[in-house]
Amino acid sequence: MRAFFLFFLFITLNAAAQEGTIGGTVVDEGNKPLEGATVQLATMENPAFQKTVSADGAGSFLFSALPMGYYRLTVSFAGMQPLTLDSIYLRPERYDFLLGDLVVKPKAAAGLNEIVIYAEKPLIQSKDGNITFNVSESAASQGSNASDLLTQVPLVSKDADGKVTVRGKEPRILIDDKPVEMNAQQLQDLLESLPGNAIEKIEVMTNPPPQYANEQGGVINIVTRKGTVGMNGRLSVFAGTRGEKGTNGHFTYRKTGLSINVNGGISDNDYRGDGSSVRQNLYADSSNYFKTNNRYNNSAIRPNFRASIDYEISKKHQLNFVGQFNQNRSQNTSNTTFQNINRFEELYRLSQRTVGNRSQNGNRHLGLNYTFRSQRPGEVLRVFTSHWASNHTSDRLFFQEFYHPDYTPTGYDSTNQQINGTENTGYNVRIAYDRPLIGEKTFLSVGSFYTHTASDVRVDALYKSKADGSFVPIDLQSNFFLFYQDITNFRLSLKQVFQPGFSATAGLSEERTGVRFDLLKAGRDTANTNWTLLPFFNLNKTWGDINLSLSYRKSIRRPGVNELNPTRDYSDPYNTRGGNPGLLPSTADNFDLVIGRSKNALYTNLGFGYNRVHTVFSAIRTLLGDGTTETIWQNISGKREYEMSMWSGYTVARKLRLNVSASYVYNRYSDYDKQFRRYRDAGSFTSNLNLNYTFRQNFTTTGNVSFNRFANPQGVARSTVNTNLAFQARLLNRKLTLALNMTDPFFQLRNRNYTYGPNFILENFNNTQTRNFRLSIGYGFSKTTTKRQTATEKAVQNLIKS
Template identity: 50%
Template sequence: MSRFLIPILFFCTVLAASAQDKTISGILTGNLMDSRNKALEGATVQLLSFTDTVTKRTVLTDKSGQFNFTGLPFGYYKLSFSFVGLQTLVIDSICFRAVRYDFNLPDIVLKPKSNELMEEVLIYAEKPLIQSKDGNITFNAGESALAAGSNASELLSQIPLVTKDPDGKIAVRGKEPRILIDDKPVELNLQQLQDLLESLPGSSIEKIEVMTNPPPQYANEQGGVINIVTRKGKVGRSGRVAVSGGTRGEASLNGNFSYRKQGLAFSIHAGVGYNRYLGNGYSVRNNLYADSSNFLNTSNGYTNRNLRPNFRVTLDYDISKQHLLNLVLNYNQNNFDHFNTTEYRTINRFDELWKLSEREIKSTGSGYNPNTSLSYTWKGKPGETLRIITSYQFSRNDNNRDFYQQYFYPDFSPTGVDSLQRQDNFTRVNSHTFRVNYDKMLGNAKTFISLGGLYNRANNQVLTEASYKKQPEGTMEKLDLLSNHFRFHQTVSNLRASVKQVVGENFSFTTGVTAEQTGIWFELLKENRDVKNDYLTWLPFANINKTWKEKLSLTFAYRRSIRRPGIGELNPTIDFSDPYNIRFGNADLEASTAHNFDFIIGRTKTKYFLNLGFGFNQVQDIFSQVRTLLDDGKTQVTWENISDRREYEASSWNGITLSKQLRVNLSASYTYTRYSAFDKTVRKFRDGGSFTSNFNFSFNPTDRWSFNGGFNLNRFASPQGYARWSTSMNLGIQRKFFDKRLIITVNTIDPFVNQQRKTFIYGTHFNLESFSLTRTKNYRLTLAYLFNNQPKKKEVLLPGKLSAKK
């Protein structure tokens, strides 16, 4: 009961403190810079009330370009910025009110003076939690109470159209996207990507962009693009320290420091997170034979512990207005300690307990993932950009597993027979990538060309050493069947060209093609043989986009995409975690290609956005996990190339502003898959549909209080079966104190139902029902404190005008 009282008592304390707030007035802060990101000192900032046109408040920016207004009566205001030699900028319609009286404007840039324009006027619009434009989605994590104490992986599950399958793989509308961080692709395998996202704190993320219609550089990505944008900090020095803890058994500590001045931006983030997950489950497998049947029933429980230190350093340096450099150093680590106990019961055809055993698995190890990237950007004439990105990744993963199995008689008395095996896995991965992108707007300002190329080389070395305890000697002897040693090399290179033509007002089309060469080399050292495969793939793409003044948009897109098997699907090493269910990869897997057609219609207004999408995918040479029953009663799970399949998609993502304080968003996606007659007849595959949905809301009664919530409901289909409905929920309450420097957040995660998954698999000669539950119910408290420079207010009295300050 105490775990429930903690957040309730804390909430009441915060509520009581907020009730003591005195009469409030408006506050406005921000910082000003030129087009070279140089802070403007001594710039004039004027604030004019719509209801009092006589009184003006005027300040001069300090050496960091910062300005500050306090004591502002509620109402609408106009803000004007001016500096010698630069274009005057006006921001209109800033509304101070009881529920939003404190504004902190992002970086404001003054452009060089233009003879054609006396001043530039912008209408201020407050940033909602989720935005949508041209079918793309922006999740403003900096505005969400759900970001506090969470990580990037958890935040992704709160975004419309984004889901994670049971293996942790991220999908957008059912397809795998390309992940970017700060506009640069993450060249990591699935395990490395999961470790990175789970170690990246949500508090370090500014926003997450989901591009269903990505730019030409990534036009062939079947699931579009997810771009995670990290916080950059303000001009001058700023920092943040946060600590969090949860009742489930989790804790984190992280901090960041940033420094910005003319042409230079430096930030460093470091932290550590600890997680403990408890869970349990069961399975019932019915083996069907010509003259009989039997059952293999299991029940299990597990405890998983992970410790994840991490740091990230980012340096941006502008050599000049045309030449820009960016350097990123990133390191994340995962130290894990997992323990699992499983009971196996074999039930014969007479419904009698025939065999009984218990198996314990202890898995300990660590993973280290340092990586770095360097990019150079050259900006030529307007609309002309050259960008070169180089990166290097290294990964080291060690996993030591011990398997102890004890056998019993049906009355649970020990038989005296037991076994002990050990399997040590050592994986080393290194890869390097070189990308070039060139974009140019032609002289007619209606034709845009985009050229680019990629070279990526990845090297994997996997060593698995297995042994068993020999009885009665008690010595550990090598187990050759479960040992392996191989190297895997993959080289991907491509050349890309595209053109975008504007044929009318808000009407354009884009077409292009990518020629991609893939080379695969498997060195199977244990078997003393090599497996090689080289192939060239042409990947055309095109889209047509039309937008009307009423903010109605239509997009039709076609792309041919390719999905290559990774080391997880290719690794031929036998996984002996479950002796009655043998798993291994397939080194002979081939890549899968698909023709993707998408049609999206959207409407965006001030108070709402609506999007409806339809898709059709013709997928060829699919590779998927297939489970088969062996003659000895065990099942075998491996990856196989199956025949083609067709996918029919429908999705919708929508948002509505019910008031200035309350916004609601809802998304849903349904994909129906049809397999070939051969697969349905021979492999017993089943046509089926997958449904994913997301509902979230943001309620901000004042600019000090924030309430956010997210709810997911999903159902996934597989070639051999389906998973029943699963849910997840996250509710967050946030309160800001001391000029918004101290931020206190309480999150309630899955308060009603722990995350659970029930699956059904129907194969040739067997049926399998399995259930798993993870104790995700959690109450999390996060404390964060912000450090930043306070602007020195220089308020001046204009001739002939009255100052508000006496």
């Protein structure tokens, strides 16, 4: 806590009142700096008070030593249409405005002046049912990663397996409007390696555009920071009480037709946890119990690098290149005690098992994207191509020792080893074409994509021989196979605008999914192909500040290599796990109604949904005859989902903004599944409360509280309240950023799972060390800023002399 008090002492000593500044960069529609542009600033209370400067060679300008009040800023340049920004409000809690790029357009025939009412960005915005989380306005961005920040976005949560969900469904993830083609583990590694201070905003599209209309959970678009004209960068270091530390850097360079964005870093952590479970096995004439207690320690190192280059060949043709790499090298040690207890609650079997694991995940991705914009407004052709490769290796060593009920050794023990290796490669080609057909009322959108993935999986199991101490292969538990998946999709849609604020979109996708296993060990292969028709429809109507959206879409959820993997995992000898190569995709008919209102300081949205889900696949746990259990992915007949959600925000004052969201999805299974498989109807609930308070200019605090409860066919997973509190100070003309981020400072996060089978009841408790106090320091630099200040000083001196 000493760092906490030192942090507040420092920001208090630096919280003296300052005079105001307003700055920005003047560019044309091609992002070319307009050197010599005239920038005039006047107070709205006293128009006689005026200051005028000229933009420097980078198009930058800066006004300093300004008194508090409302200002009007006007930009003019020969041959260009004047631009006016109204209502820029300097005040003690916000006395520094960097307006970014001010785009000046060619002069229109009428010669009208463009007037824009300047509105400050709140932390969270909502429009037409979609959500924008402005990460740059969050005190939690410094020192956090994308995975941390996503849990603070309304409607977004992580399920019991750590997967990102929106209203309980898995969304499509985009980075800078480009799809991320990764499996769940690769995506999790990427999000945990992407630093929060490299992100500008996170967009949640509950009503996505046609190219992603069939995604069951909508779309999450992570937009990275692009910087202003010139060279900009930021270096950050951070450390936390949970044994984490790291550093990252972010660099941008922009000039006419070229933008370069690079970020990279490395971090590590070391945390502990413990857990326990009780399983009651139910038989016709008796019952018994199986109990476990465990402790574990995890440590990991995560290096990462990402580079993006945007190049404008001409106003019609643009290219984008993306390259990224991230890695996760981890070590894990766990100690578990197993107890078998009879119906008289007497211990009759006892053992202890120690597992050591070294693993490494590496992901590499290259993307090349092309955009063509014709002279016809709204006509755009986009081509996305990407190639990726990843590898996963793990080496696990198991030592188990057996005891008598009085805890004396029996003299029997076993040592096993399991080595896993997986190589994944793939590529994706996606084409999207949009154009207006009839005036500005009918719009065509067509597209297609092809995705190919290949996995080379090898599992080697061995046991340690008592005779000579050598490790001997276990053929039954070893496996090696090749996995291929090909997805082809064709899409067509039309949008009709009947009148301003009233439109309808209808479309159809045809998708082919082909899966093939080459089971090298068994000397055979299996394959299956599925064709799926995916229609979608959306009706959108706006009345003033009220918006209504009614939509239908058919979506598909495909099993991946982890769900299809036929290899059995014996790392837990009392609960083996495995996939199912015969698993079928799950489809759903989704009906949604969203009503929203946004007016002045308040926005609120209500969502209602009904989903018919077919051939659901889920991990199902079964009790075997020897008292152990087996968890295998299986298809079940289906379910119906009834959904209700809300997300609202209120600006209490300019200093304080509140946002709240909640979602409830009730799952109802078939009578057959409930009678013979003992599946249970239950609901999943997610909630989030977020506040943002600016108690002084450049001093911000962000708070977040969430609670989640997830249901599955066999039970529920509950957790206690998760809290996050962050304080941020921007000093030295906003170049230096200090942030203190506190995770679960009051309550330690605990998870409790309940699983109900036809002949067993399982209660599982898990406690992972989540309480963390993290201090981060960041420093930004800008070559443009230096030029901007020099030019301003000269302009002020000239004004004084005149």
